[in-house]
Each structure stands twice: as structure tokens, then as C-alpha cells.
Amino acid sequence: xxxxxxLILSLAPGLLLLEAASLSPRGAPQEDPFADLRQxxxxxxxxxxGVRDSLTLHAMRAxxxxxxxxxxxxxxxxxxxxxxxxxxxxxSQPYIVGYMTEQLEPRPGMRVLEIGTGSGYxxxxxxxxxxxxFTVEIIxxxxxxxxxxxxxLGYESVRTRHADGFFGWEEAAPFDAIIVTxxxxxxxxxxxxxxxxxxxxxxxxxxxxxxxxxxxVQKTEEGDMRTRTLIPVRFVPFLRGIx
Numbered sequence: 636x637x638x639x640x641x642l643i644l645s646l647a648p649g650l651l652l653l654e655a656a657s658l659s660p661r662g663a664p665q666e667d668p669f670a671d672l673r674q675x676x677x678x679x680x681x682x683x684x685g686v687r688d689s690l691t692l693h694a695m696r697a698x699x700x701x702x703x704x705x706x707x708x709x710x711x712x713x714x715x716x717x718x719x720x721x722x723x724x725x726x727s728q729p730y731i732v733g734y735m736t737e738q739l740e741p742r743p744g745m746r747v748l749e750i751g752t753g754s755g756y757x758x759x760x761x762x763x764x765x766x767x768x769f770t771v772e773i774i775x776x777x778x779x780x781x782x783x784x785x786x787x788l789g790y791e792s793v794r795t796r797h798a799d800g801f802f803g804w805e806e807a808a809p810f811d812a813i814i815v816t817x818x819x820x821x822x823x824x825x826x827x828x829x830x831x832x833x834x835x836x837x838x839x840x841x842x843x844x845x846x847x848x849x850x851x852v853q854k855t856e857e858g859d860m861r862t863r864t865l866i867p868v869r870f871v872p873f874l875r876g877i878x
Contacts, residue, residue, distance in 0.1 A: 667699065669699065669701050669712065669713065672712075672713040673695075673696060673699070673700065673713055674696060675713070676695075676700075676713040676714075676715070676729055677692060677695045677696050677729075677733075679715075680715035680729055680730050681695055681729055681730055681733040681734075684730050684734075685734075686730075686733040686734055686737050687737070688736075688737040688740070688741070690741050690742065690764040690765070691733055691736045691737045691741060691760075691764065692733070693763065693764070694736065694741075694760045694761070694762075694763035694764050695729065695732070695733050695736075695760060697763045698756065698759045698760050698763055699788070700712045700713060700726075700729065700756060701713070702784065702788060703726055703754040703755060703756040703759070703784065704718050704720075704726055704754065705718070705719070705720065705721075713729070715728050715729055715730050716728050717731075720753060720754055720777065721776065721777065722774050722776065722777060722878075723871065724753055724774070724777060724871055725753070725871055726753055726754050726756050727756075727757070727816060727870075731868065732756065732757055732760055733760075734866070735757075735814055735816075735837050735849070736757075736760055736761065736764070736814075738835075738837045738851060738865065739761075739812040739814060739835065739837060740812075740835075741761060741764035741765070741766050741812070742764070742765065742766070743764070743765025743766070744765065744766070744767065745764075745765075745766045745767065745811045745812060746766070746767045746769070746807075746809075746810045746811045746812075746831075747761050747766045747767065747768050747769070747810060747811065747812045747813070747814065748769045748770075748771070748803060748804055748807070748808075748810040748812070748813045748814070748826075748829065749761065749768060749769070749770040749771070749813075749814050749815075749816065750770075750771050750800035750803070750813070750814070750815040750816065750817070750826070751771075751772065751773075751800060751815060751816035751817045751873075752770040752771065752772035752777065752778060752781045752795060753772065753777060753781065753816060754777070754780075754781055754784070755770070755781035755782075755784050755785045755790075755793070755795075757770075757814065757816060758770040758781070758785065758790070758793050758795075759785060759788065759790050759793070761814070762790050762792060762793050766812075767792070768792070768793045768794065769793075769794045769796070769804050769807050769810070770793060770794070770795050770796070771795075771796045771797075771798050771799075771800040771803070771804055772795070772796070772797060772798075772800070773797075773798070773799055773800055773874050773875075773876075773877060773878055774797075774874070774878045775797050775877070775878060778795060778796070778797035779797070781795060782795040794807070797877065798877065799875060799876065799877055800815070800817075800823075800873070801819075801823045801825065801826075801873075801875060802823075802825045803823070803825045803826050803828075803829045804829070805825070805829065808828075808829035809829055809830065809831040809834070810829055810830060810831060810834060811831050811833075811834045812830075812834055812835055812836065813826055813829070813830055813834070813835075813836035813837075813838070814836070814837050814838075815836070815837070815838035815839065815873070816839075816870065817839070817870055817871050817872060817873040817874065818839040818840060818841050818842075818843070818847045818868075818870040818871070818872060818873055819838070819840060819872075819873035820840070820841070820842060820873075821840065822836075822838060822840060822850070822852065826838075827852070827854070827860060830852070830854045831854065832854055832855065832856045832857070832858055833854065833855070833856050834853075834854050835851060835852060835853045835854070836851070836852040837849060837850070837851055837852075837865070838850055838852065839868045839870040842872075843871075843872045846867065847867065847868050847869055847870060848864045848865070848866070848867055848868065849864070849865040849866050849867075849868045850862055850863070850864055850865065851863050851864075851865055
């Protein structure tokens, strides 16, 4: 069956049933009309584009992305594209979420800092890999909504904070990995300081109207930094000043 056929079946005519589906802990729906679409998304748009890490693929299959988008966008939740949130922010396209997660080489017990909680989707994906997740959001309304959503879906272990992500989360440092989901013009020095020796960070760097590249930063055991460019990307700008 084609992907389009899945979409037609999922959207007709019982959208009210989609709203009423009950959820069990850890984001696993008891009755999930989107389950087939999510499996298709992972096969076609994530694994199909080269993501191979088993923990990442498991996480992408497990997290109900439709719970992290606006109600009017639920029918588009499993397409491979970004979707708008409130306050001018977005939820990244599934492939980019999978790609960035894989680059961190996630494993159970890894301490991961996320800068830019947004809807909480990336944090949930990281939590499903077994990582210990700390996530910072600069916009208060988004931070509060994401914290509530993560609790409701069973991700109580994810620690959330409303703060300026430029400064990271100093009290919880160091981190084995850091992931940034908004593009600054340069890599914030506090994030480099909070990265563990042997750790790595993925961060989009560039301007809103110019070129942005996803950059991998690796910190050697001696504390030296090594960077390399991964792929071109397009992210919302890195905001400063708590809102």
C-alpha cells in the first residue's frame, strides 16, 4: 500500500477518534491510528535516507510525533518536513531528528543536553534511546507546554528548564553529548566548556538568511576541540534573552 493510501485511511473519517486515543506511559499509544504511518516514516524517510543506528530507529518508531505538533497539523505529523509551532518556532523534519540523534551515538545512561526544547519531540526521542536528558527552552510558554506534554506521555525522567540556552545547564554539567536545535552565528563557549572530554556536540551554525551547516564538535580527552561540517541545514535562529 502506498504512503498516500495510508494517509487517506488515517484521516478519514474518524479524526475525532484520533483525538480520543488513550496513551500509556513512555509514549506508547494503546490504540494508535498513526502507528502504520510512523513505521512507514521510519522505513522511508529515516532508515531509507541512511540512518542505521538501532537505538535511534527504535526511538523514532516509539515516539508519537503527532502528540508534539499543533492539533491542526496532526494529519501531517508523519511527513518528512518541519511543521510550525507557536512563537515562530518549528518541530524539525523527522529525518533531521533521526540524523542528529544518530550523530550523537546515543546509548543508555548517556547524559545529553538539548538546547531548544520546542515541542519536546527531540527530547522524547533521546529519552527513548535510554539517555538521561536535560533540555533548555528560552520561550516560557513553549517550555511549560513541553514539560507538561513530556510528563503526560510518560517521559518524567526528562529534566526541563526555562532559560537562555547560550549558557547551557552549568549545574548539571558535564555532558557526554550536546544537541542544539537552533542556529547561532557561532558556537556558544559555555556549551564547549560543559562538554565532557571525549564528548561530542551537533549544532547548526549560520545566519537565518545565509548558509547554515550542521557542525560536529568533538572534545578530545585532553580538552582540545575538533570540528567538521556534516550537512547543510535550515533552522530557526538561536534566540537570546529569556522570553
